[in-house]
Amino acid sequence: MRWFCVIPVLSVVLLLPGCGTGSKKSDKPETVGPLGGGTGGGTPARVYGPNSFGGTPVKQGGNISPEAQKKALEGYNPDDNVWTNPDDPDAEIPELDGLFSAPKQKGPWGDSETEALRESKRTGKPLLIWFTDSQNSTASNLLRDKLFSTPDFEKWASENTVRLVVDQNVTSKTLADLDAKKIHVRNLKKKYKASGYPSLHLLAPSGEVIGIYKSYRPGQEDFIWGQLKQGVSVAKESQKSWRASLEKKGYRDWSNDSGKVIFAKLAAYHEGQMILVEPDGQRVRTHEKSLSAGDRVWIQDEKRKRGIN
Numbered sequence: 001m002r003w004f005c006v007i008p009v010l011s012v013v014l015l016l017p018g019c020g021t022g023s024k025k026s027d028k029p030e031t032v033g034p035l036g037g038g039t040g041g042g043t044p045a046r047v048y049g050p051n052s053f054g055g056t057p058v059k060q061g062g063n064i065s066p067e068a069q070k071k072a073l074e075g076y077n078p079d080d081n082v083w084t085n086p087d088d089p090d091a092e093i094p095e096l097d098g099l100f101s102a103p104k105q106k107g108p109w110g111d112s113e114t115e116a117l118r119e120s121k122r123t124g125k126p127l128l129i130w131f132t133d134s135q136n137s138t139a140s141n142l143l144r145d146k147l148f149s150t151p152d153f154e155k156w157a158s159e160n161t162v163r164l165v166v167d168q169n170v171t172s173k174t175l176a177d178l179d180a181k182k183i184h185v186r187n188l189k190k191k192y193k194a195s196g197y198p199s200l201h202l203l204a205p206s207g208e209v210i211g212i213y214k215s216y217r218p219g220q221e222d223f224i225w226g227q228l229k230q231g232v233s234v235a236k237e238s239q240k241s242w243r244a245s246l247e248k249k250g251y252r253d254w255s256n257d258s259g260k261v262i263f264a265k266l267a268a269y270h271e272g273q274m275i276l277v278e279p280d281g282q283r284v285r286t287h288e289k290s291l292s293a294g295d296r297v298w299i300q301d302e303k304r305k306r307g308i309n
Helices: 066-072 096-101 113-123 138-148 151-160 175-191 221-247 293-305
Strands: 002-008 030-032 082-089 127-132 162-167 199-203 209-214 252-255 261-270 273-277 283-287
Touching: 096 283, 113 127, 113 162, 113 261, 127 138, 138 151, 138 221, 151 221, 162 175, 199 221, 209 221, 221 261, 252 293, 261 283
Parallel strands: 082 261, 127 162
Antiparallel strands: 002 082, 030 209, 127 199, 199 209, 252 261, 261 273, 273 283
């Protein structure tokens, strides 16, 4: 597909689619933020004011580069809506149908931060990051066996979170790849200020750090799970305000006939061909014929407002 000649549009935008406890004497694991924090009554600390518990707080828009965030969250101006005509092919932009049909990750815990952050934004589910050392951390392995591997937790986590595991124990067939993986893990630990194992970090879809939970001792499974449930509730409230701020900038849900949904705004449109941009700057292209009947009706209504055939 070829795009060119940006044509200004009229006033209203067309929106298209054991390790971590050390010498601690307390029987409770170390928690920061809403995971164990608060001022009493079981209310998360995050409810009472801005984050003050460390971690890596992220502004609305997520853990993305400043350039991508600026591009995705630029101020909304009705005159910024563009229509384009064919010019140069943009093969780097993936097709929306391909995105919808992409194979899911193997296992419940993904290992790609980029994909996990994007999936969190696409689904609106908080991101749960588990820093572990499967080879040397007895506490991490106990937490896995006593909680993460149970059917009840698996069902809850699948419905309410996107999961990412960062394992200090990396393997590879080549030394070069092994070194690269070690550096990647080290960078993620530094980015999220993760120390000790296990360390759980809960992020809202916007990228905002909701809470951090460190260490584990046998018998604390229900306590940890309860704190994660509480943190997820806080993250969902944070998601509402983040989403509302993006909707004012032209973002909305787009879906196909199978019910798959993407939250994005229009970057370009011409004769049914569309380019959409997600909040993290990821662009996808599609044709309005691939969208749901409701989206196609909405597009036609917006075109009529502008006198576009």
